[in-house]
Amino acid sequence: MSLVIVGSVAYDGLQTPAGKVDRALGGAATYIALSSSYFVPSSIVAVVGDDFDQQDYDFLASRNIGLEGLQRVPGKTFFWAGVYSDDMNDRTTLTTELNVFADFDPQLPASYRSQPYLVLGNIQPALQRSVRAQMTAPRLAGGDTMNFWINDFRDELLDTLKGWDFLLINDSEARLLSGESNLKRAAQTIRALGPKILVIKRGEYGATLFHDGGFFSVPGYLLDSLKDPTGAGDCFAGGFIGYLASQGVSLDDAASAPAAELARAVVYGSVMGSFCCEAFSVDRFRTLTRDEIDARFAEFQKFTAF
Secondary structure, eight states: OOEEEESOOEEEEEEETTEEEEEEEEOHHHHHHHHHTTTSOEEEEEEEETTOOHHHHHHHHHTTEEEEEEEEESSOOOEEEEEEOTTSSOEEEEEEEOGGGGGOOOOOOGGGTTOSEEEEOSSOHHHHHHHHHHSSOOSEEEEOOOHHHHHHSHHHHHHHHTTOSEEEEEHHHHHHHHSOSSHHHHHHHHHTTSOSEEEEEOGGGOEEEEETTEEEEEOOOOOSOOOOOTTHHHHHHHHHHHHHHHTTOOSSSGGGSOHHHHHHHHHHHHHHHHHHTTSSTTGGGGTOOHHHHHHHHHHHHHHTOO
């Protein structure tokens, strides 16, 4: 099974209590693909400028990530810079330079259109809908969104969500999208919009899955050292859908998305998000092994058993 990921490949400038980097590989598509590639072959659709470093291209390729859909055009690559608070629960954006990403109009290579799994990173809802329409018949398609699209492109977003099987958002986004302060009622409202599988991420407090079979919650993983939370949510998405893709899960019928598989996917998502935070940028994925991933999955099983 193969997974197509559409979103940003970018450079980030980061400052956290653990240190500072001026220009590091980032972007939603980058993090999702690096995470999902441990579970299933993954391919990126994104755009970068002619300043994109060859060593970063080579690193992505070394992770068995398909780059046929990575366009290189004249100009500068999307750049974001921010500073995190002392507890790293909040961050202040210093600069956002869209550069070549401002004109991103994702067109899937012909070989991608028949792939069974699709993840749509945080881009304009109309573009997400356009990409979904280019796919032949995916088993699972969905992605995430953010407050900006919910507030300023609400009608466009609602049209887009009608065609999604899953949605991954944080708790504040869930409340904003649904108009409900109670997360259980918020989930009911959101699932009625289209996505039958909903994961509400709650940062260090874990994540909750809602689906036809009920709901499932998992706590966050307690790290000895938290260096950089950038990309943790995208790595969660990569682990979540990557695992489901590796198991061939679909929503063609009620039995094809069993509660146990969905729960495992949430745990693998949490595992991948936790590893992301252990180093700056994508550096943890330069050494991370599948054995380490499965060992941490086993830890989750142990500390949530009772």
